[in-house]
Amino acid sequence: MEKGKISSLQMAFMLYPAIVATAILGVPSITAKYAKTDLWLSPIFAALIGYLTVYIAYKLHQLYPKQTVIQFTEKIIGRIPGKIFGFLLLFFYIQNTGLILRGYAEFVVGSFLVRTPISVIMVSMVLLCAFIVRGGIEVLGRAAELFVPVFIFPIFILIILLIPDLEFKNIFPVLADGIMPPIKGSIVPGGWFSEFFLMIFLLPFLVDMKKGMKSGMMSVFAVMMTLIVVNLTVLFVLGSTTSTKLYPLMNASRYISFADFFEHVESAAMAVWIVGAFVKISVFYYVSALGTAQWLNLSDYRPVVWPIGILIVIFSLWSLPSSVDVSRNDINVFPLQGILMQTIIPLLLLLIAVVRKRNRKGTETSRMD
Secondary structure (H helix, E strand, C coil): CCCCCECHHHHHHHHHHHHHHHHHHHHHHHHHHHHHHHCCCHHHHHHHHHHHHHHHHHHHHHHCCCCCHHHHHHHHHCHHHHHHHHHHHHHHHHHHHHHHHHHHHHHHHHHCCCCCCHHHHHHHHHHHHHHHHHHCHHHHHHHHHHHHHHHHHHHHHHHHHCHHHCCHHHHCCCCCCCCHHHHHHCHHHHHHHHHHHHHHHCHHHECCHHHHHHHHHHHHHHHHHHHHHHHHHHHHHHHHHHHHCCCHHHHHHCCCCECCCECCCHHHHHHHHHHHHHHHHHHHHHHHHHHHHHHCCCCCCHHHHHHHHHHHHHHHHHCCCCHHHHHHHHHHCHHHHHHHHHHHHHHHHHHHHHHHHHHHHHHHHHHHC
């Protein structure tokens, strides 16, 4: 099926942009609608979902070390229920990859390539990702290792360049309405943090599996800190208008100006962000293709790469007709759907697996007696 191997560090480099790449764009605006000036606190609460999800994924992997969730679910809850859950999870990931692709294309077309047909943007990205997915997990891991620093470094350069425009008073009052607004604001980013369940598909291919939990937890911490810094930056620059912007970080970057010649850096920021989006879509695409092949009991996942790519494009075109629908989905549908499919149900699977294992041990002990 997949004979490649990656390190725990490469897994971390794959997971980080898989969550952060889209979260830094629209999530600050959504969070600000609920948390207002306390939007910087919401990622801390949301990260709890990420830590729990990583713990669940790693513990399930310890019970079934050479299998992904598509394979071992049948052992936990039976063949037919396992197949049904596997189908629903794959449908969720394929559809979600399409929605990520649509969000990426809406951002590029809406902000920069205004006259370019959105279908051209989406198809070109899927074609690019398909080639790296067919290359296998080692190619994907090396690409992430190469591109993620290129993605991270300019974000922090952008934030440093914004320092002259920061209004630190915008953070006050802190917790004026209590703790509930930032907790409510954490539900949407919580959906993004639940995506750390992707690691269940990557753990079987680690050369240093014992470091898997640590790498996953460090990735959660890195994502949390990135979102806190981004949320504080847009709050200090945009203030109370943060919630009215579709892409607050992009709006904030337009404030950068030095000596009237170093301006309009948002174009450079977009070029760098596309690198992160590429890694994110590739990871989701790979998981969808690998999981589908395992669900169909195929010996190789590569024959399904192109059919899955076509499905991703279809979902991206038909699921959400406009950018308004994309935003509405990010607020109302994806967070709850993501947490249910990637945290709550896997937690139930882990509990059932642990109980069944204990019962099996108890039965074996009684037979020996």
